Amino acid sequence: MIIVMLGAPGAGKGTQADLICEELGLAHISTGDIFRANIKNGTPLGMEAKKYMDEGKLVPDELTVRILLDRVSKDDCKDGYVLDGFPRTIPQADVLKEALNKSDEKVDFAIDVEVPDEDIVNRMSGRRSCPKCGASYHIQYLPPKTEGICDHCGSELIHREDDKPETVLNRLNVYHAQTQPLIDYYRGEGVLHSIDGTKPRDEVFKAILGILKA
Ligand code: ADP
Ligand code: AMP
Numbered sequence: 001m002i003i004v005m006l007g008a009p010g011a012g013k014g015t016q017a018d019l020i021c022e023e024l025g026l027a028h029i030s031t032g033d034i035f036r037a038n039i040k041n042g043t044p045l046g047m048e049a050k051k052y053m054d055e056g057k058l059v060p061d062e063l064t065v066r067i068l069l070d071r072v073s074k075d076d077c078k079d080g081y082v083l084d085g086f087p088r089t090i091p092q093a094d095v096l097k098e099a100l101n102k103s104d105e106k107v108d109f110a111i112d113v114e115v116p117d118e119d120i121v122n123r124m125s126g127r128r129s130c131p132k133c134g135a136s137y138h139i140q141y142l143p144p145k146t147e148g149i150c151d152h153c154g155s156e157l158i159h160r161e162d163d164k165p166e167t168v169l170n171r172l173n174v175y176h177a178q179t180q181p182l183i184d185y186y187r188g189e190g191v192l193h194s195i196d197g198t199k200p201r202d203e204v205f206k207a208i209l210g211i212l213k214a
Pocket of ligand 1: 136
């Protein structure tokens with residue numbers, strides 16, 4: 001099963017992708033996490049990606065697509081995966097479609113997590129992220145069991161540099177201009193499902209499971 005999570009930055013894609021992967025035994029692929037790991041390790045890819053990420057811009061398609069296709073060719077993706085933060089442009093979606101076609105596969109579900117812009121800045125300013133396993137928390141809505149510490153791996157949580165309100169507004173503009181058109185793209189493919197992402201995490205997850213298990 002191949003699932004694409006759609007939605008604005010901060011809509012809850014990563015939070016739901018984690019739950020889906022745990023429930024269905026799929027691999028969680030976040031291009032943002034891959035870029036951040038590369039930045040942390042000081043790789044050339046990380047240095048290139050950082051230039052764009054710091055300003056809330058998209059990393060160029062060519063680079064992003066190469067990283068993604070390499071990642072989904074790994075063994076842990078054999079039984080399926082959830083894409084969180086990819087595709088973010090129509091050309092990215094086209095490359096994915098073409099690559100999947102070659103192995104007689106396709107995107108089975110595109111889940112659009114709908115959250116209005118007004119809620120996004122608040123979500124991002126309260127977001128705390130695990131730099132090691134990628135888990136996402138919110139100081140108010142979804143706090144970790146111990147303040148500042150990841151429930152899953154015990155690492156110290158961070159407030160992402162690009163979650164500052166100025167950058168979040170840029171990211172929202174980029175989302176509306178370049179990523180939102182994917183909603184129509186996947187509607188056209190007959191795989192789009194929209195859900196209300198303003199509901200509490202577990203309610204959102206229940207709605208998603210209802211779709212995946214229908
Ligand atoms: P995305 O992967 O779409 O950028 P995240 O999953 O990291 O978004 O969620 C963004 C922020 O919103 C995080 O702080 C997360 O804990 C919080 N969050 C996620 N889902 C919900 C929800 N249903 N209600 C309230 N806050 C949520
Ligand atoms: P995310 O962790 O999904 O919020 O992504 C953080 C940042 O990484 C984005 O603002 C982009 O700069 C970059 N990024 C992640 N995924 C992509 C993608 N599919 N295409 C281009 N840039 C991406």
